[in-house]
Amino acid sequence: MENKELVANALSKALDNELSVEDILPKIERPKDSKMGDLAFPTFILAKKFRKAPQQIAADVVEKIDQSSFDHVEAAGPYVNFFLDKSNFSEDVLSAVLDQKENYGQNEDGKGGNVTIDMSSPNIAKPISMGHLRSTVIGNSVAEILRKNGYNPIKDNHLGDWGTQFGKLITAYLMWGNEEDVKKDPINNLVKYYVKFHKIDKEQPELDDVARDWFRKLENGDEQATKLWKWFREVSLEAFGEIYDKLGITFDTYNGEAFYNDKLQDVVDSLQEKGLLSKSQGATIVDLQKYDLNPALILKSDGASLYITRDIATAIYRDQTYHPAMNLYVVGSEQTYYFKQLKAVLMEMGVPSAKNLHHIPFGLITVNGKKLSTRSGRIILLDEVLNESIAIAKKQIAEKNPDLPNKEEVAKEVGVGAIVFGDLKNEKINNIDFNLEDQLRFEGETGPYVQYARARAESILRKAGDIDFSNVDKKLNDAESWNVIKLLNDFPARVKMACDEFEPSVIAKYSLRLAKSFNKYYAHTKILDDDEQRDARLALVKSVSIVLKESLRLLGVKAPDEM
Ligand code: ARG
Helix, strand or coil, X not given: XXXXXXXXXXHXXXXXXXXXXXXXXXXXXXXXXXXXXXXXXECHHHHHHHCCCHHHHHHHHHHHCCCCCEEEEEEECCEEEEEECHHHHHHHHHHHHHHHHHHCCCCCCCCCCEEEEECCCCECCCCCCHHHHXXXXXXXXXXXXXXXXXXXXXXXXXXXXXXXXXXXXXXXXXXXXXXXXXXXXXXXXXXXXXXXXXXHCCCCCHXXXXXXXXXXXXXXXXXXXXXXXXXXXXXXXXXXXHHHHHHCCCCCECCCHHHHHHHHHHHHHHHHHCCCEEEECCEEEECCHHHCCCCEEEECCCCCECHHHHHHHHHHHHHHHHCCCEXXXXXXXXXXXXXXXXXXXXXXXXXXXXXXXXXXXXXXXXXXCEECECCCCXXXXXXXXXXXXXXXXXXXXXXXXXXXXXXHHXXXXXXXXXXXHHHHCCCCCCCEEECHHHHCCXXXXXXXXXXXXXXXXXXXXXXXXXXXXHHCCCCCCCHHHHHHHHHHHHHHHXXXXXXXXXXXXXXXXXXXXXXXXXXXXXXXXXCCCCCXXXXXXXXXXXXXXXXXXXXXXXXXXXXXXXX
16 A cells, blocks of 8 residues: 555646546555556546546656656556666564564454354264365354454354254154164264155155154143154254364354344334235245345244244344444355345344344355255265365375474364365355365465475475574565565455455465565575575564464464475
């Protein structure tokens, strides 16, 4: 930003204040090709005002402008191109990074406002799917990006721990289940019962009635039903916890759907009071024609609540508890229509945070082109994927760096990092056809590539020994360092952009570019050579290490010092 201001100031003066600095700032561009300068100003926007050809305006500006703060300024067709003074620029950028360290790029745009993030939200008695992995890692990264932009994120795991499926599960368990098996391997066995139920109830539809009965009992607080439900929930949470630990991801609250059971009557009463309810074929609905949406089904004809009933209660609870600046839902794009309905109902109810409800959708995970579903049994067990990735990382370390201290820990950080980064580098809306081999490749556009670049920077710094960078002259002006420095300067803008778009891939792609340009620098430069620029080069290396580590942290990926 400082440089843009420098350019805008000089331009405004050269234009005899016909345009103010504020007018000029948003017009300044960053040319893709550095031959066109570091910053550029298009003059065709002034053609009408000055009644002159843009080329002429550009030439006149260059004639008049004070070039003393720049390397040089050039006219190129309808553009004024600014080439920044490399030495001063590098001093500014490196000083900023080294002074602020991991706080570099932090801004206070969010003014401390609460943001509730509905994320992960797996269903009890089912494995966490790759879709839930996406929600978990995207949600976690969005939370860290929000924090970096001055918000206070509240990560809420909205567990799917209520609904008619629990009637089915209880039925299935009582028919085929046994306690020993569930204790040994809870999720796998519970799923087995559930899948079996769906196979058999095709031939024995009367099983559905039994299941419905069990759910009704559960809703009415029946002792046996409640005990089984609690048990299923507990063993499921234990299994989920192992995966969250592996990912290093925590939550602020675990208020699942069941938490809202005692708040549903209030929702229905309030909808009733506001005159929003109507009957349709025995069911209770909210008409949403005004929004060009299908009606929201609030109560079934037997009075049972639905997913959306519990979500309305959840949104109201969040509104009253946190007064959130934003209420976010990191949920797959297959629920996009659903979240439109939810938002519409909350708008109709006049819930204050409804207008700041955002669904953050993401694409499907398919396996070899096929959608995953628990019912069909076509599931990838996330835990297996993570374990396999860690195993491959372990093998790589054994080959490349057998003497590495704390190998186990590093293998975990690299193996898990590969999966997390592999997800986040894609724009989140894209579908991912999951191919283990691809995600686990440790070269190219991967997490381990970025981790390795940073470990390399750390290794150079270890060799160099302790340096107090505050007294170091940080003026670098060679072409390779220039690319690195421009990227370092770009980090704060990327942090904002990632926040505006709820898009971790902005940070992931940025970290790949920075790692790449640093690797190029490393290949072309004798960093540790004993000359007068040595410490300036090390200041660059240290800055890269800081910003790469911070980028990875924003993604939820660890940065081992050695690997
Ligand atoms: N448990 C749901 C599922 O697995 C996701 C819940 C998303 N959050 C919400 N508030 N509806 O599909």
